[in-house]
Amino acid sequence: MLGIPFMAPFWVILLGLFLSLAVGVVSGTYPAKRAAELDPVVIKLEKVNKTYRCGGAEVKAVQELNLEIRRGEFVSIVGPSGSGKSTLLNIIGCLDRPDSGKYFFDGSDIEGLSDDELAVIRGFKIGFVFQFFNLFPRVSVIRNLMLPMIFAGMGTRKHRIRSAMKMLYEVGVPERAKFAATDISGGEQQKVAIARALMNRPDLLLADEPTGNLDSKSSEKIMSILGELNQRGMTIIMVTHNEELARATRRIVSIHDGRMIGDEAVG
Numbered sequence: 001m002l003g004i005p006f007m008a009p010f011w012v013i014l015l016g017l018f019l020s021l022a023v024g025v026v027s028g029t030y031p032a033k034r035a036a037e038l039d040p041v042v043i044k045l046e047k048v049n050k051t052y053r054c055g056g057a058e059v060k061a062v063q064e065l066n067l068e069i070r071r072g073e074f075v076s077i078v079g080p081s082g083s084g085k086s087t088l089l090n091i092i093g094c095l096d097r098p099d100s101g102k103y104f105f106d107g108s109d110i111e112g113l114s115d116d117e118l119a120v121i122r123g124f125k126i127g128f129v130f131q132f133f134n135l136f137p138r139v140s141v142i143r144n145l146m147l148p149m150i151f152a153g154m155g156t157r158k159h160r161i162r163s164a165m166k167m168l169y170e171v172g173v174p175e176r177a178k179f180a181a182t183d184i185s186g187g188e189q190q191k192v193a194i195a196r197a198l199m200n201r202p203d204l205l206l207a208d209e210p211t212g213n214l215d216s217k218s219s220e221k222i223m224s225i226l227g228e229l230n231q232r233g234m235t236i237i238m239v240t241h242n243e244e245l246a247r248a249t250r251r252i253v254s255i256h257d258g259r260m261i262g263d264e265a266v267g
Helices: 010-027 085-092 115-125 141-152 157-171 186-197 216-231
Strands: 041-054 057-070 074-078 100-105 126-129 204-208 235-240 251-256 259-265
Touching (some): 041 085, 057 235, 085 235, 126 186, 186 216, 216 235
Parallel strands (some): 074 251
8 A cells, every 4th residue: 555654544545636636627737748848757766765753763764766767668666565665656646745855757846846736746647556446435437437537627427428438448347337346356446446547648657556455367457457558658657566567567676675776677
């Protein structure tokens, strides 16, 4: 799961992400760039540090970390529990700010952006996939997908339904559209979660242990979907404990005690 201490319930996180969409619609503070203006480097971290204080103790979750990820890469971040992987993903996803160092997202210095501008990046530029699916359980699959657009006030109902069905076709579960989220399998739930993350066509997809609660067959299907998305140009960063799954990506970044100890091209 996301590595923020004392993490709020998942629906609070999702509500925050959906409200990010609403902020973007109202403020218009982060207009989309034309293809010619896109920075080839999506993520650039320079000597980034993050320390959490729990009681009287300090936990150095990320230490002097440098990382550059280019557009179209498929990167896995690996390391043992407590190594700082999820904290790093939180920083990259603009869910948390570093204590020191520099973070550039798509060429913009995050330090200089307001909370509203960060909310717009989260809402329109980044898609999030969580380990525990985080679908609203008593809501139909198609409405789970429509919720980001509903909160953002985007499109007509007909447009939202059409967009949601298109995404369900892309991940291979259109027949589950009218099912409640709790009435489909874990593998299908994660496919729906990926479809929801893609509803606003983000530039970057962040996946935190996306196969952690799935059997091997379902894990293979999810990795296949992520691989296909990457082949179409999607930039993907995935946190995983599973070395075998990591080798299905194109690059492995190894983290230990908050420091990057390895950076390996795969394939």
